[in-house]
Amino acid sequence: xxxxxxxxxxxxxxxxxxxxxxxxxxxxxxxxxxxxxxxxxxxxxxxxxxxxxxxxxxxxxxxxxxxxxxxxxxxxxxxxxxxxxxxxxxxxxxxxxxxxxxxxxxxxxxxxxxxxxxxxxxxxxxxxxxxxxxxxxxxxxxxxxxxxxxxxxxxxxxxxxxxxxxxxxxxxxxxxxxxxxxxxxxxxxxxxxxxxxxxxxxxxxxxxxxxxxxxxxxxxxxxxxxxxxxxxxxxxxxx
Numbered sequence: 001x002x003x004x005x006x007x008x009x010x011x012x013x014x015x016x017x018x019x020x021x022x023x024x025x026x027x028x029x030x031x032x033x034x035x036x037x038x039x040x041x042x043x044x045x046x047x048x049x050x051x052x053x054x055x056x057x058x059x060x061x062x063x064x065x066x067x068x069x070x071x072x073x074x075x076x077x078x079x080x081x082x083x084x085x086x087x088x089x090x091x092x093x094x095x096x097x098x099x100x101x102x103x104x105x106x107x108x109x110x111x112x113x114x115x116x117x118x119x120x121x122x123x124x125x126x127x128x129x130x131x132x133x134x135x136x137x138x139x140x141x142x143x144x145x146x147x148x149x150x151x152x153x154x155x156x157x158x159x160x161x162x163x164x165x166x167x168x169x170x171x172x173x174x175x176x177x178x179x180x181x182x183x184x185x186x187x188x189x190x191x192x193x194x195x196x197x198x199x200x201x202x203x204x205x206x207x208x209x210x211x212x213x214x215x216x217x218x219x220x221x222x223x224x225x226x227x228x229x230x231x232x233x234x235x236x237x238x239x
Contacts, residue, residue, distance in 0.1 A: 003096060004029075006053040009036040016047040017113040017138065017226040018104045020097070022055075022122025024144075026068045029054040032119065035215070044219065047228050051100060055122075058089070071125045072148075090128065090148050097129035105135065113226055117141030117169075117218075119210065120179055124148050127168070127187070128156075131196060136162040139225035141169040141218060144179050144208055147187040154194060161195075168198045169221040171214045173206025 007029040011017075021032050029052030036050040055069040062074045072089035097116060104114050115138045118126040123145025130140030131153065140163065147153070168191065172184035181202075188200035199221075203214050 003056045004054040006051050006100070007033060008052070009033065009040070009050040011049045012040070012046040014047060014229075014231075015049050015107075015109065016229045017045075018049045018051060018109050018115070019045075019222065019226070020051045020053065020100055020104075020114070020116045020126075022053060022071065022097070022116075022118030022126050023069070024118070024120030024122050025060065025070050025074065027119075027122075028069055035218075038215070039219070045222065045226075048222075048226065049104075051104075053096075053100065055093070071121050074121075085149060087149065087152075090125070093125050094129050094132065097125060098133060101129075101133060101135060101137070111135035112138045115139035115141070115222060115225055117143070118145070119143045120145055120208065123170075127170075127191075128153065130166070130168070131163055131191070132156045132158070133163060134158045137166050139169070139221065140166060141171075141221060142187075143171045143210055143214065143218070144173065144176055144184065145170070145187070146179055146183040147190055150190060164195055165197065167221075167225070168196055169218065170198055170200045171203060171210075171217060172200070173203045173208070173211075173214075175205050176208045178208035 023031050032052055039045045055071045057067045058070045059065045059067050060070055071093040073086035075084045101114055105111055116126045116130050123142030127142045128148045170188050172181055174181045188198045191198050201217055
C-alpha cells in the first residue's frame with residue numbers, strides 16, 4: 001500500500017518546530033494547507049515547518065467498499081463504545097505517524113517542538129499516535145474526532161508515558177452530523193479519566209467542519225506550545 005509523499009510548507013526562518021496535520025476520510029493533505037497559508041499571510045509561525053500527509057487509497061466498508069483516501073477502514077457508524085475497528089489499519093497508520101515524528105527529530109528538531117494533530121479520522125489518528133509516542137511531544141490536537149482502540153490504548157502507551165503532561169487540545173461542533181458531538185465529549189472525558197490533560201472546546205452550531213473561531217483557538221494553542229525561539233537554542237526534549 002503506497003502512501004503519497006506529504007506536502008510540506010517549510011519554515012521561513014530558522015526551522016525550530018514542526019506541526020503535522022492529518023486530514024479526514026476522503027480528503028488529502030492539500031485540503032488542510034489553508035492553515036499554513038493563512039498563518040503565512042499573517043506572519044505567524046515563521047519558524048515552523050508544516051507537514052500535510054495524505055492517506056493511501058483504501059476500500060472503505062461504510063462506502064460500499066469504494067476506494068478513497070483513508071488512514072483506516074471504517075466498518076460501521078455504530079457507537080464508539082460498540083463499533084468494530086480496523087485495528088491492523090489503525091496500527092499501520094500509527095506507525096507511519098510515529099515515523100514522521102522520527103524523521104523530524106532526525107533533522108534536529110527536538111521532540112518537544114513537534115506537534116501532531118488533525119481533523120476527523122486524522123484527528124483520531126493524531127490522538128492515538130500522540131499519546132502512544134515514545135517521545136515527549138510539544139502538543140497533540142484533534143478536531144471533530146473520537147478515540148480509537150479505547151480498550152487497548154492504555155496498553156499501547158510507553159511505560160514511562162512521556163506525554164502524560166502534554167496538553168491536548170480538542171474542538172468539536174455541537175451540530176456535527178458525522179462524528180457525533182457526544183463522541184468528542186466522551187473521548188475527552190476518557191482521556192482525562194486516564195490522566196491526560198485535555199482542553200475540550202465546543203463550537204455552537206458548527207457541523208462537521210472547522211470555523212474561524214476554532215482556527216483562532218488552535219492558533220492560540222500552537223503559540224503556547226511552540227513559541228518562537230529567535231536565536232535561542234532549544235535543548236530539552238528528545239533528540
